[in-house]
Amino acid sequence: MTKLTFLLQTSNGVPVMGLAKNDTVIFDSASDATLLGSRDYRSVLQTGLRSIGAELNELTEIFVDIGPGGLGITRTGVAFANGLGFALDIPTIGLPAFDLLGTQLADQTDDPVVIIRKAANPFVHFGIFKAGKLAHYEHCEREIAVKHIQRLDKYAIAGNVDIEGIDAPEVNAATIKTMLKVAKRHAIPDTNARAYPIVEALS
Known part of the structure; x- marks a missing residue:
């Protein structure tokens, strides 16, 4: 089988x-x-x-x-x-x-991957993926996410939020x-393991 x-x-x-x-x-x-x-x-x-x-x-x-x-x-x-x-x-x-999106773009660039997705207005889900892992995540207001992005010299971007003055996201899937x-990075748990959706935080 x-x-x-x-x-x-x-x-x-x-x-x-x-x-x-x-x-x-x-x-x-x-x-x-x-x-x-x-x-x-x-x-x-x-x-x-x-x-x-x-x-x-x-x-x-x-x-x-x-x-x-x-x-x-x-x-x-x-x-x-x-x-x-x-x-x-x-x-x-x-x-x-965010692990999926980060890995998707990390295979194409050595720059950090910024990930930003819509949440309940005025909030967004924001993350930075680098060195093969999600290095930063927060559920924050859009303006805070913009400030994080502006601190980066180079980056690729994924998600579904368009921000004036910042490159449009390359992918959202x-x-x-x-x-x-x-x-394949994950060890397989017991057969009774189940998944739980992320709402506002990663933990």
Whole structure:
């Protein structure tokens, strides 16, 4: 029986789902325009399994994006992942969106990666990813985030907040390939492990 990893990213507002075998992505819903953004997770998963000739019971681990980001869609994605993990008796591991976004751009630059996502006005989720990890995070007012950015000489930027005088974000979602890369850094916990969405803080 094939051992498959299930990956689900939702916090950017456009759900993407993937299946991987070992270190290789073998299904990515982002490559199919008819599936991209679908919130019918069960149907997309069934389509993915069918496309690679696999069964649901071949899933051995689940990794799900836990935000911060769109609150409703993130919670829905995490709930689906947790429910599936419970039903299959396999672990569900949460991956912070800022780790995913930071890794996505860190593969393209040596500069720090600034990540800024919308929260309840006037607040934002703000982070700085460097040296392979999230070095700073805070839920703060937009003006405070701007001051942090202005202190940096060079940076790449990810997220969904446009700020006058600052470069527009390059991405607001990681690829499934990047998500798998981040997932592989994690030790696999017990089968009863479940994920929890990030609301206003990373802990």
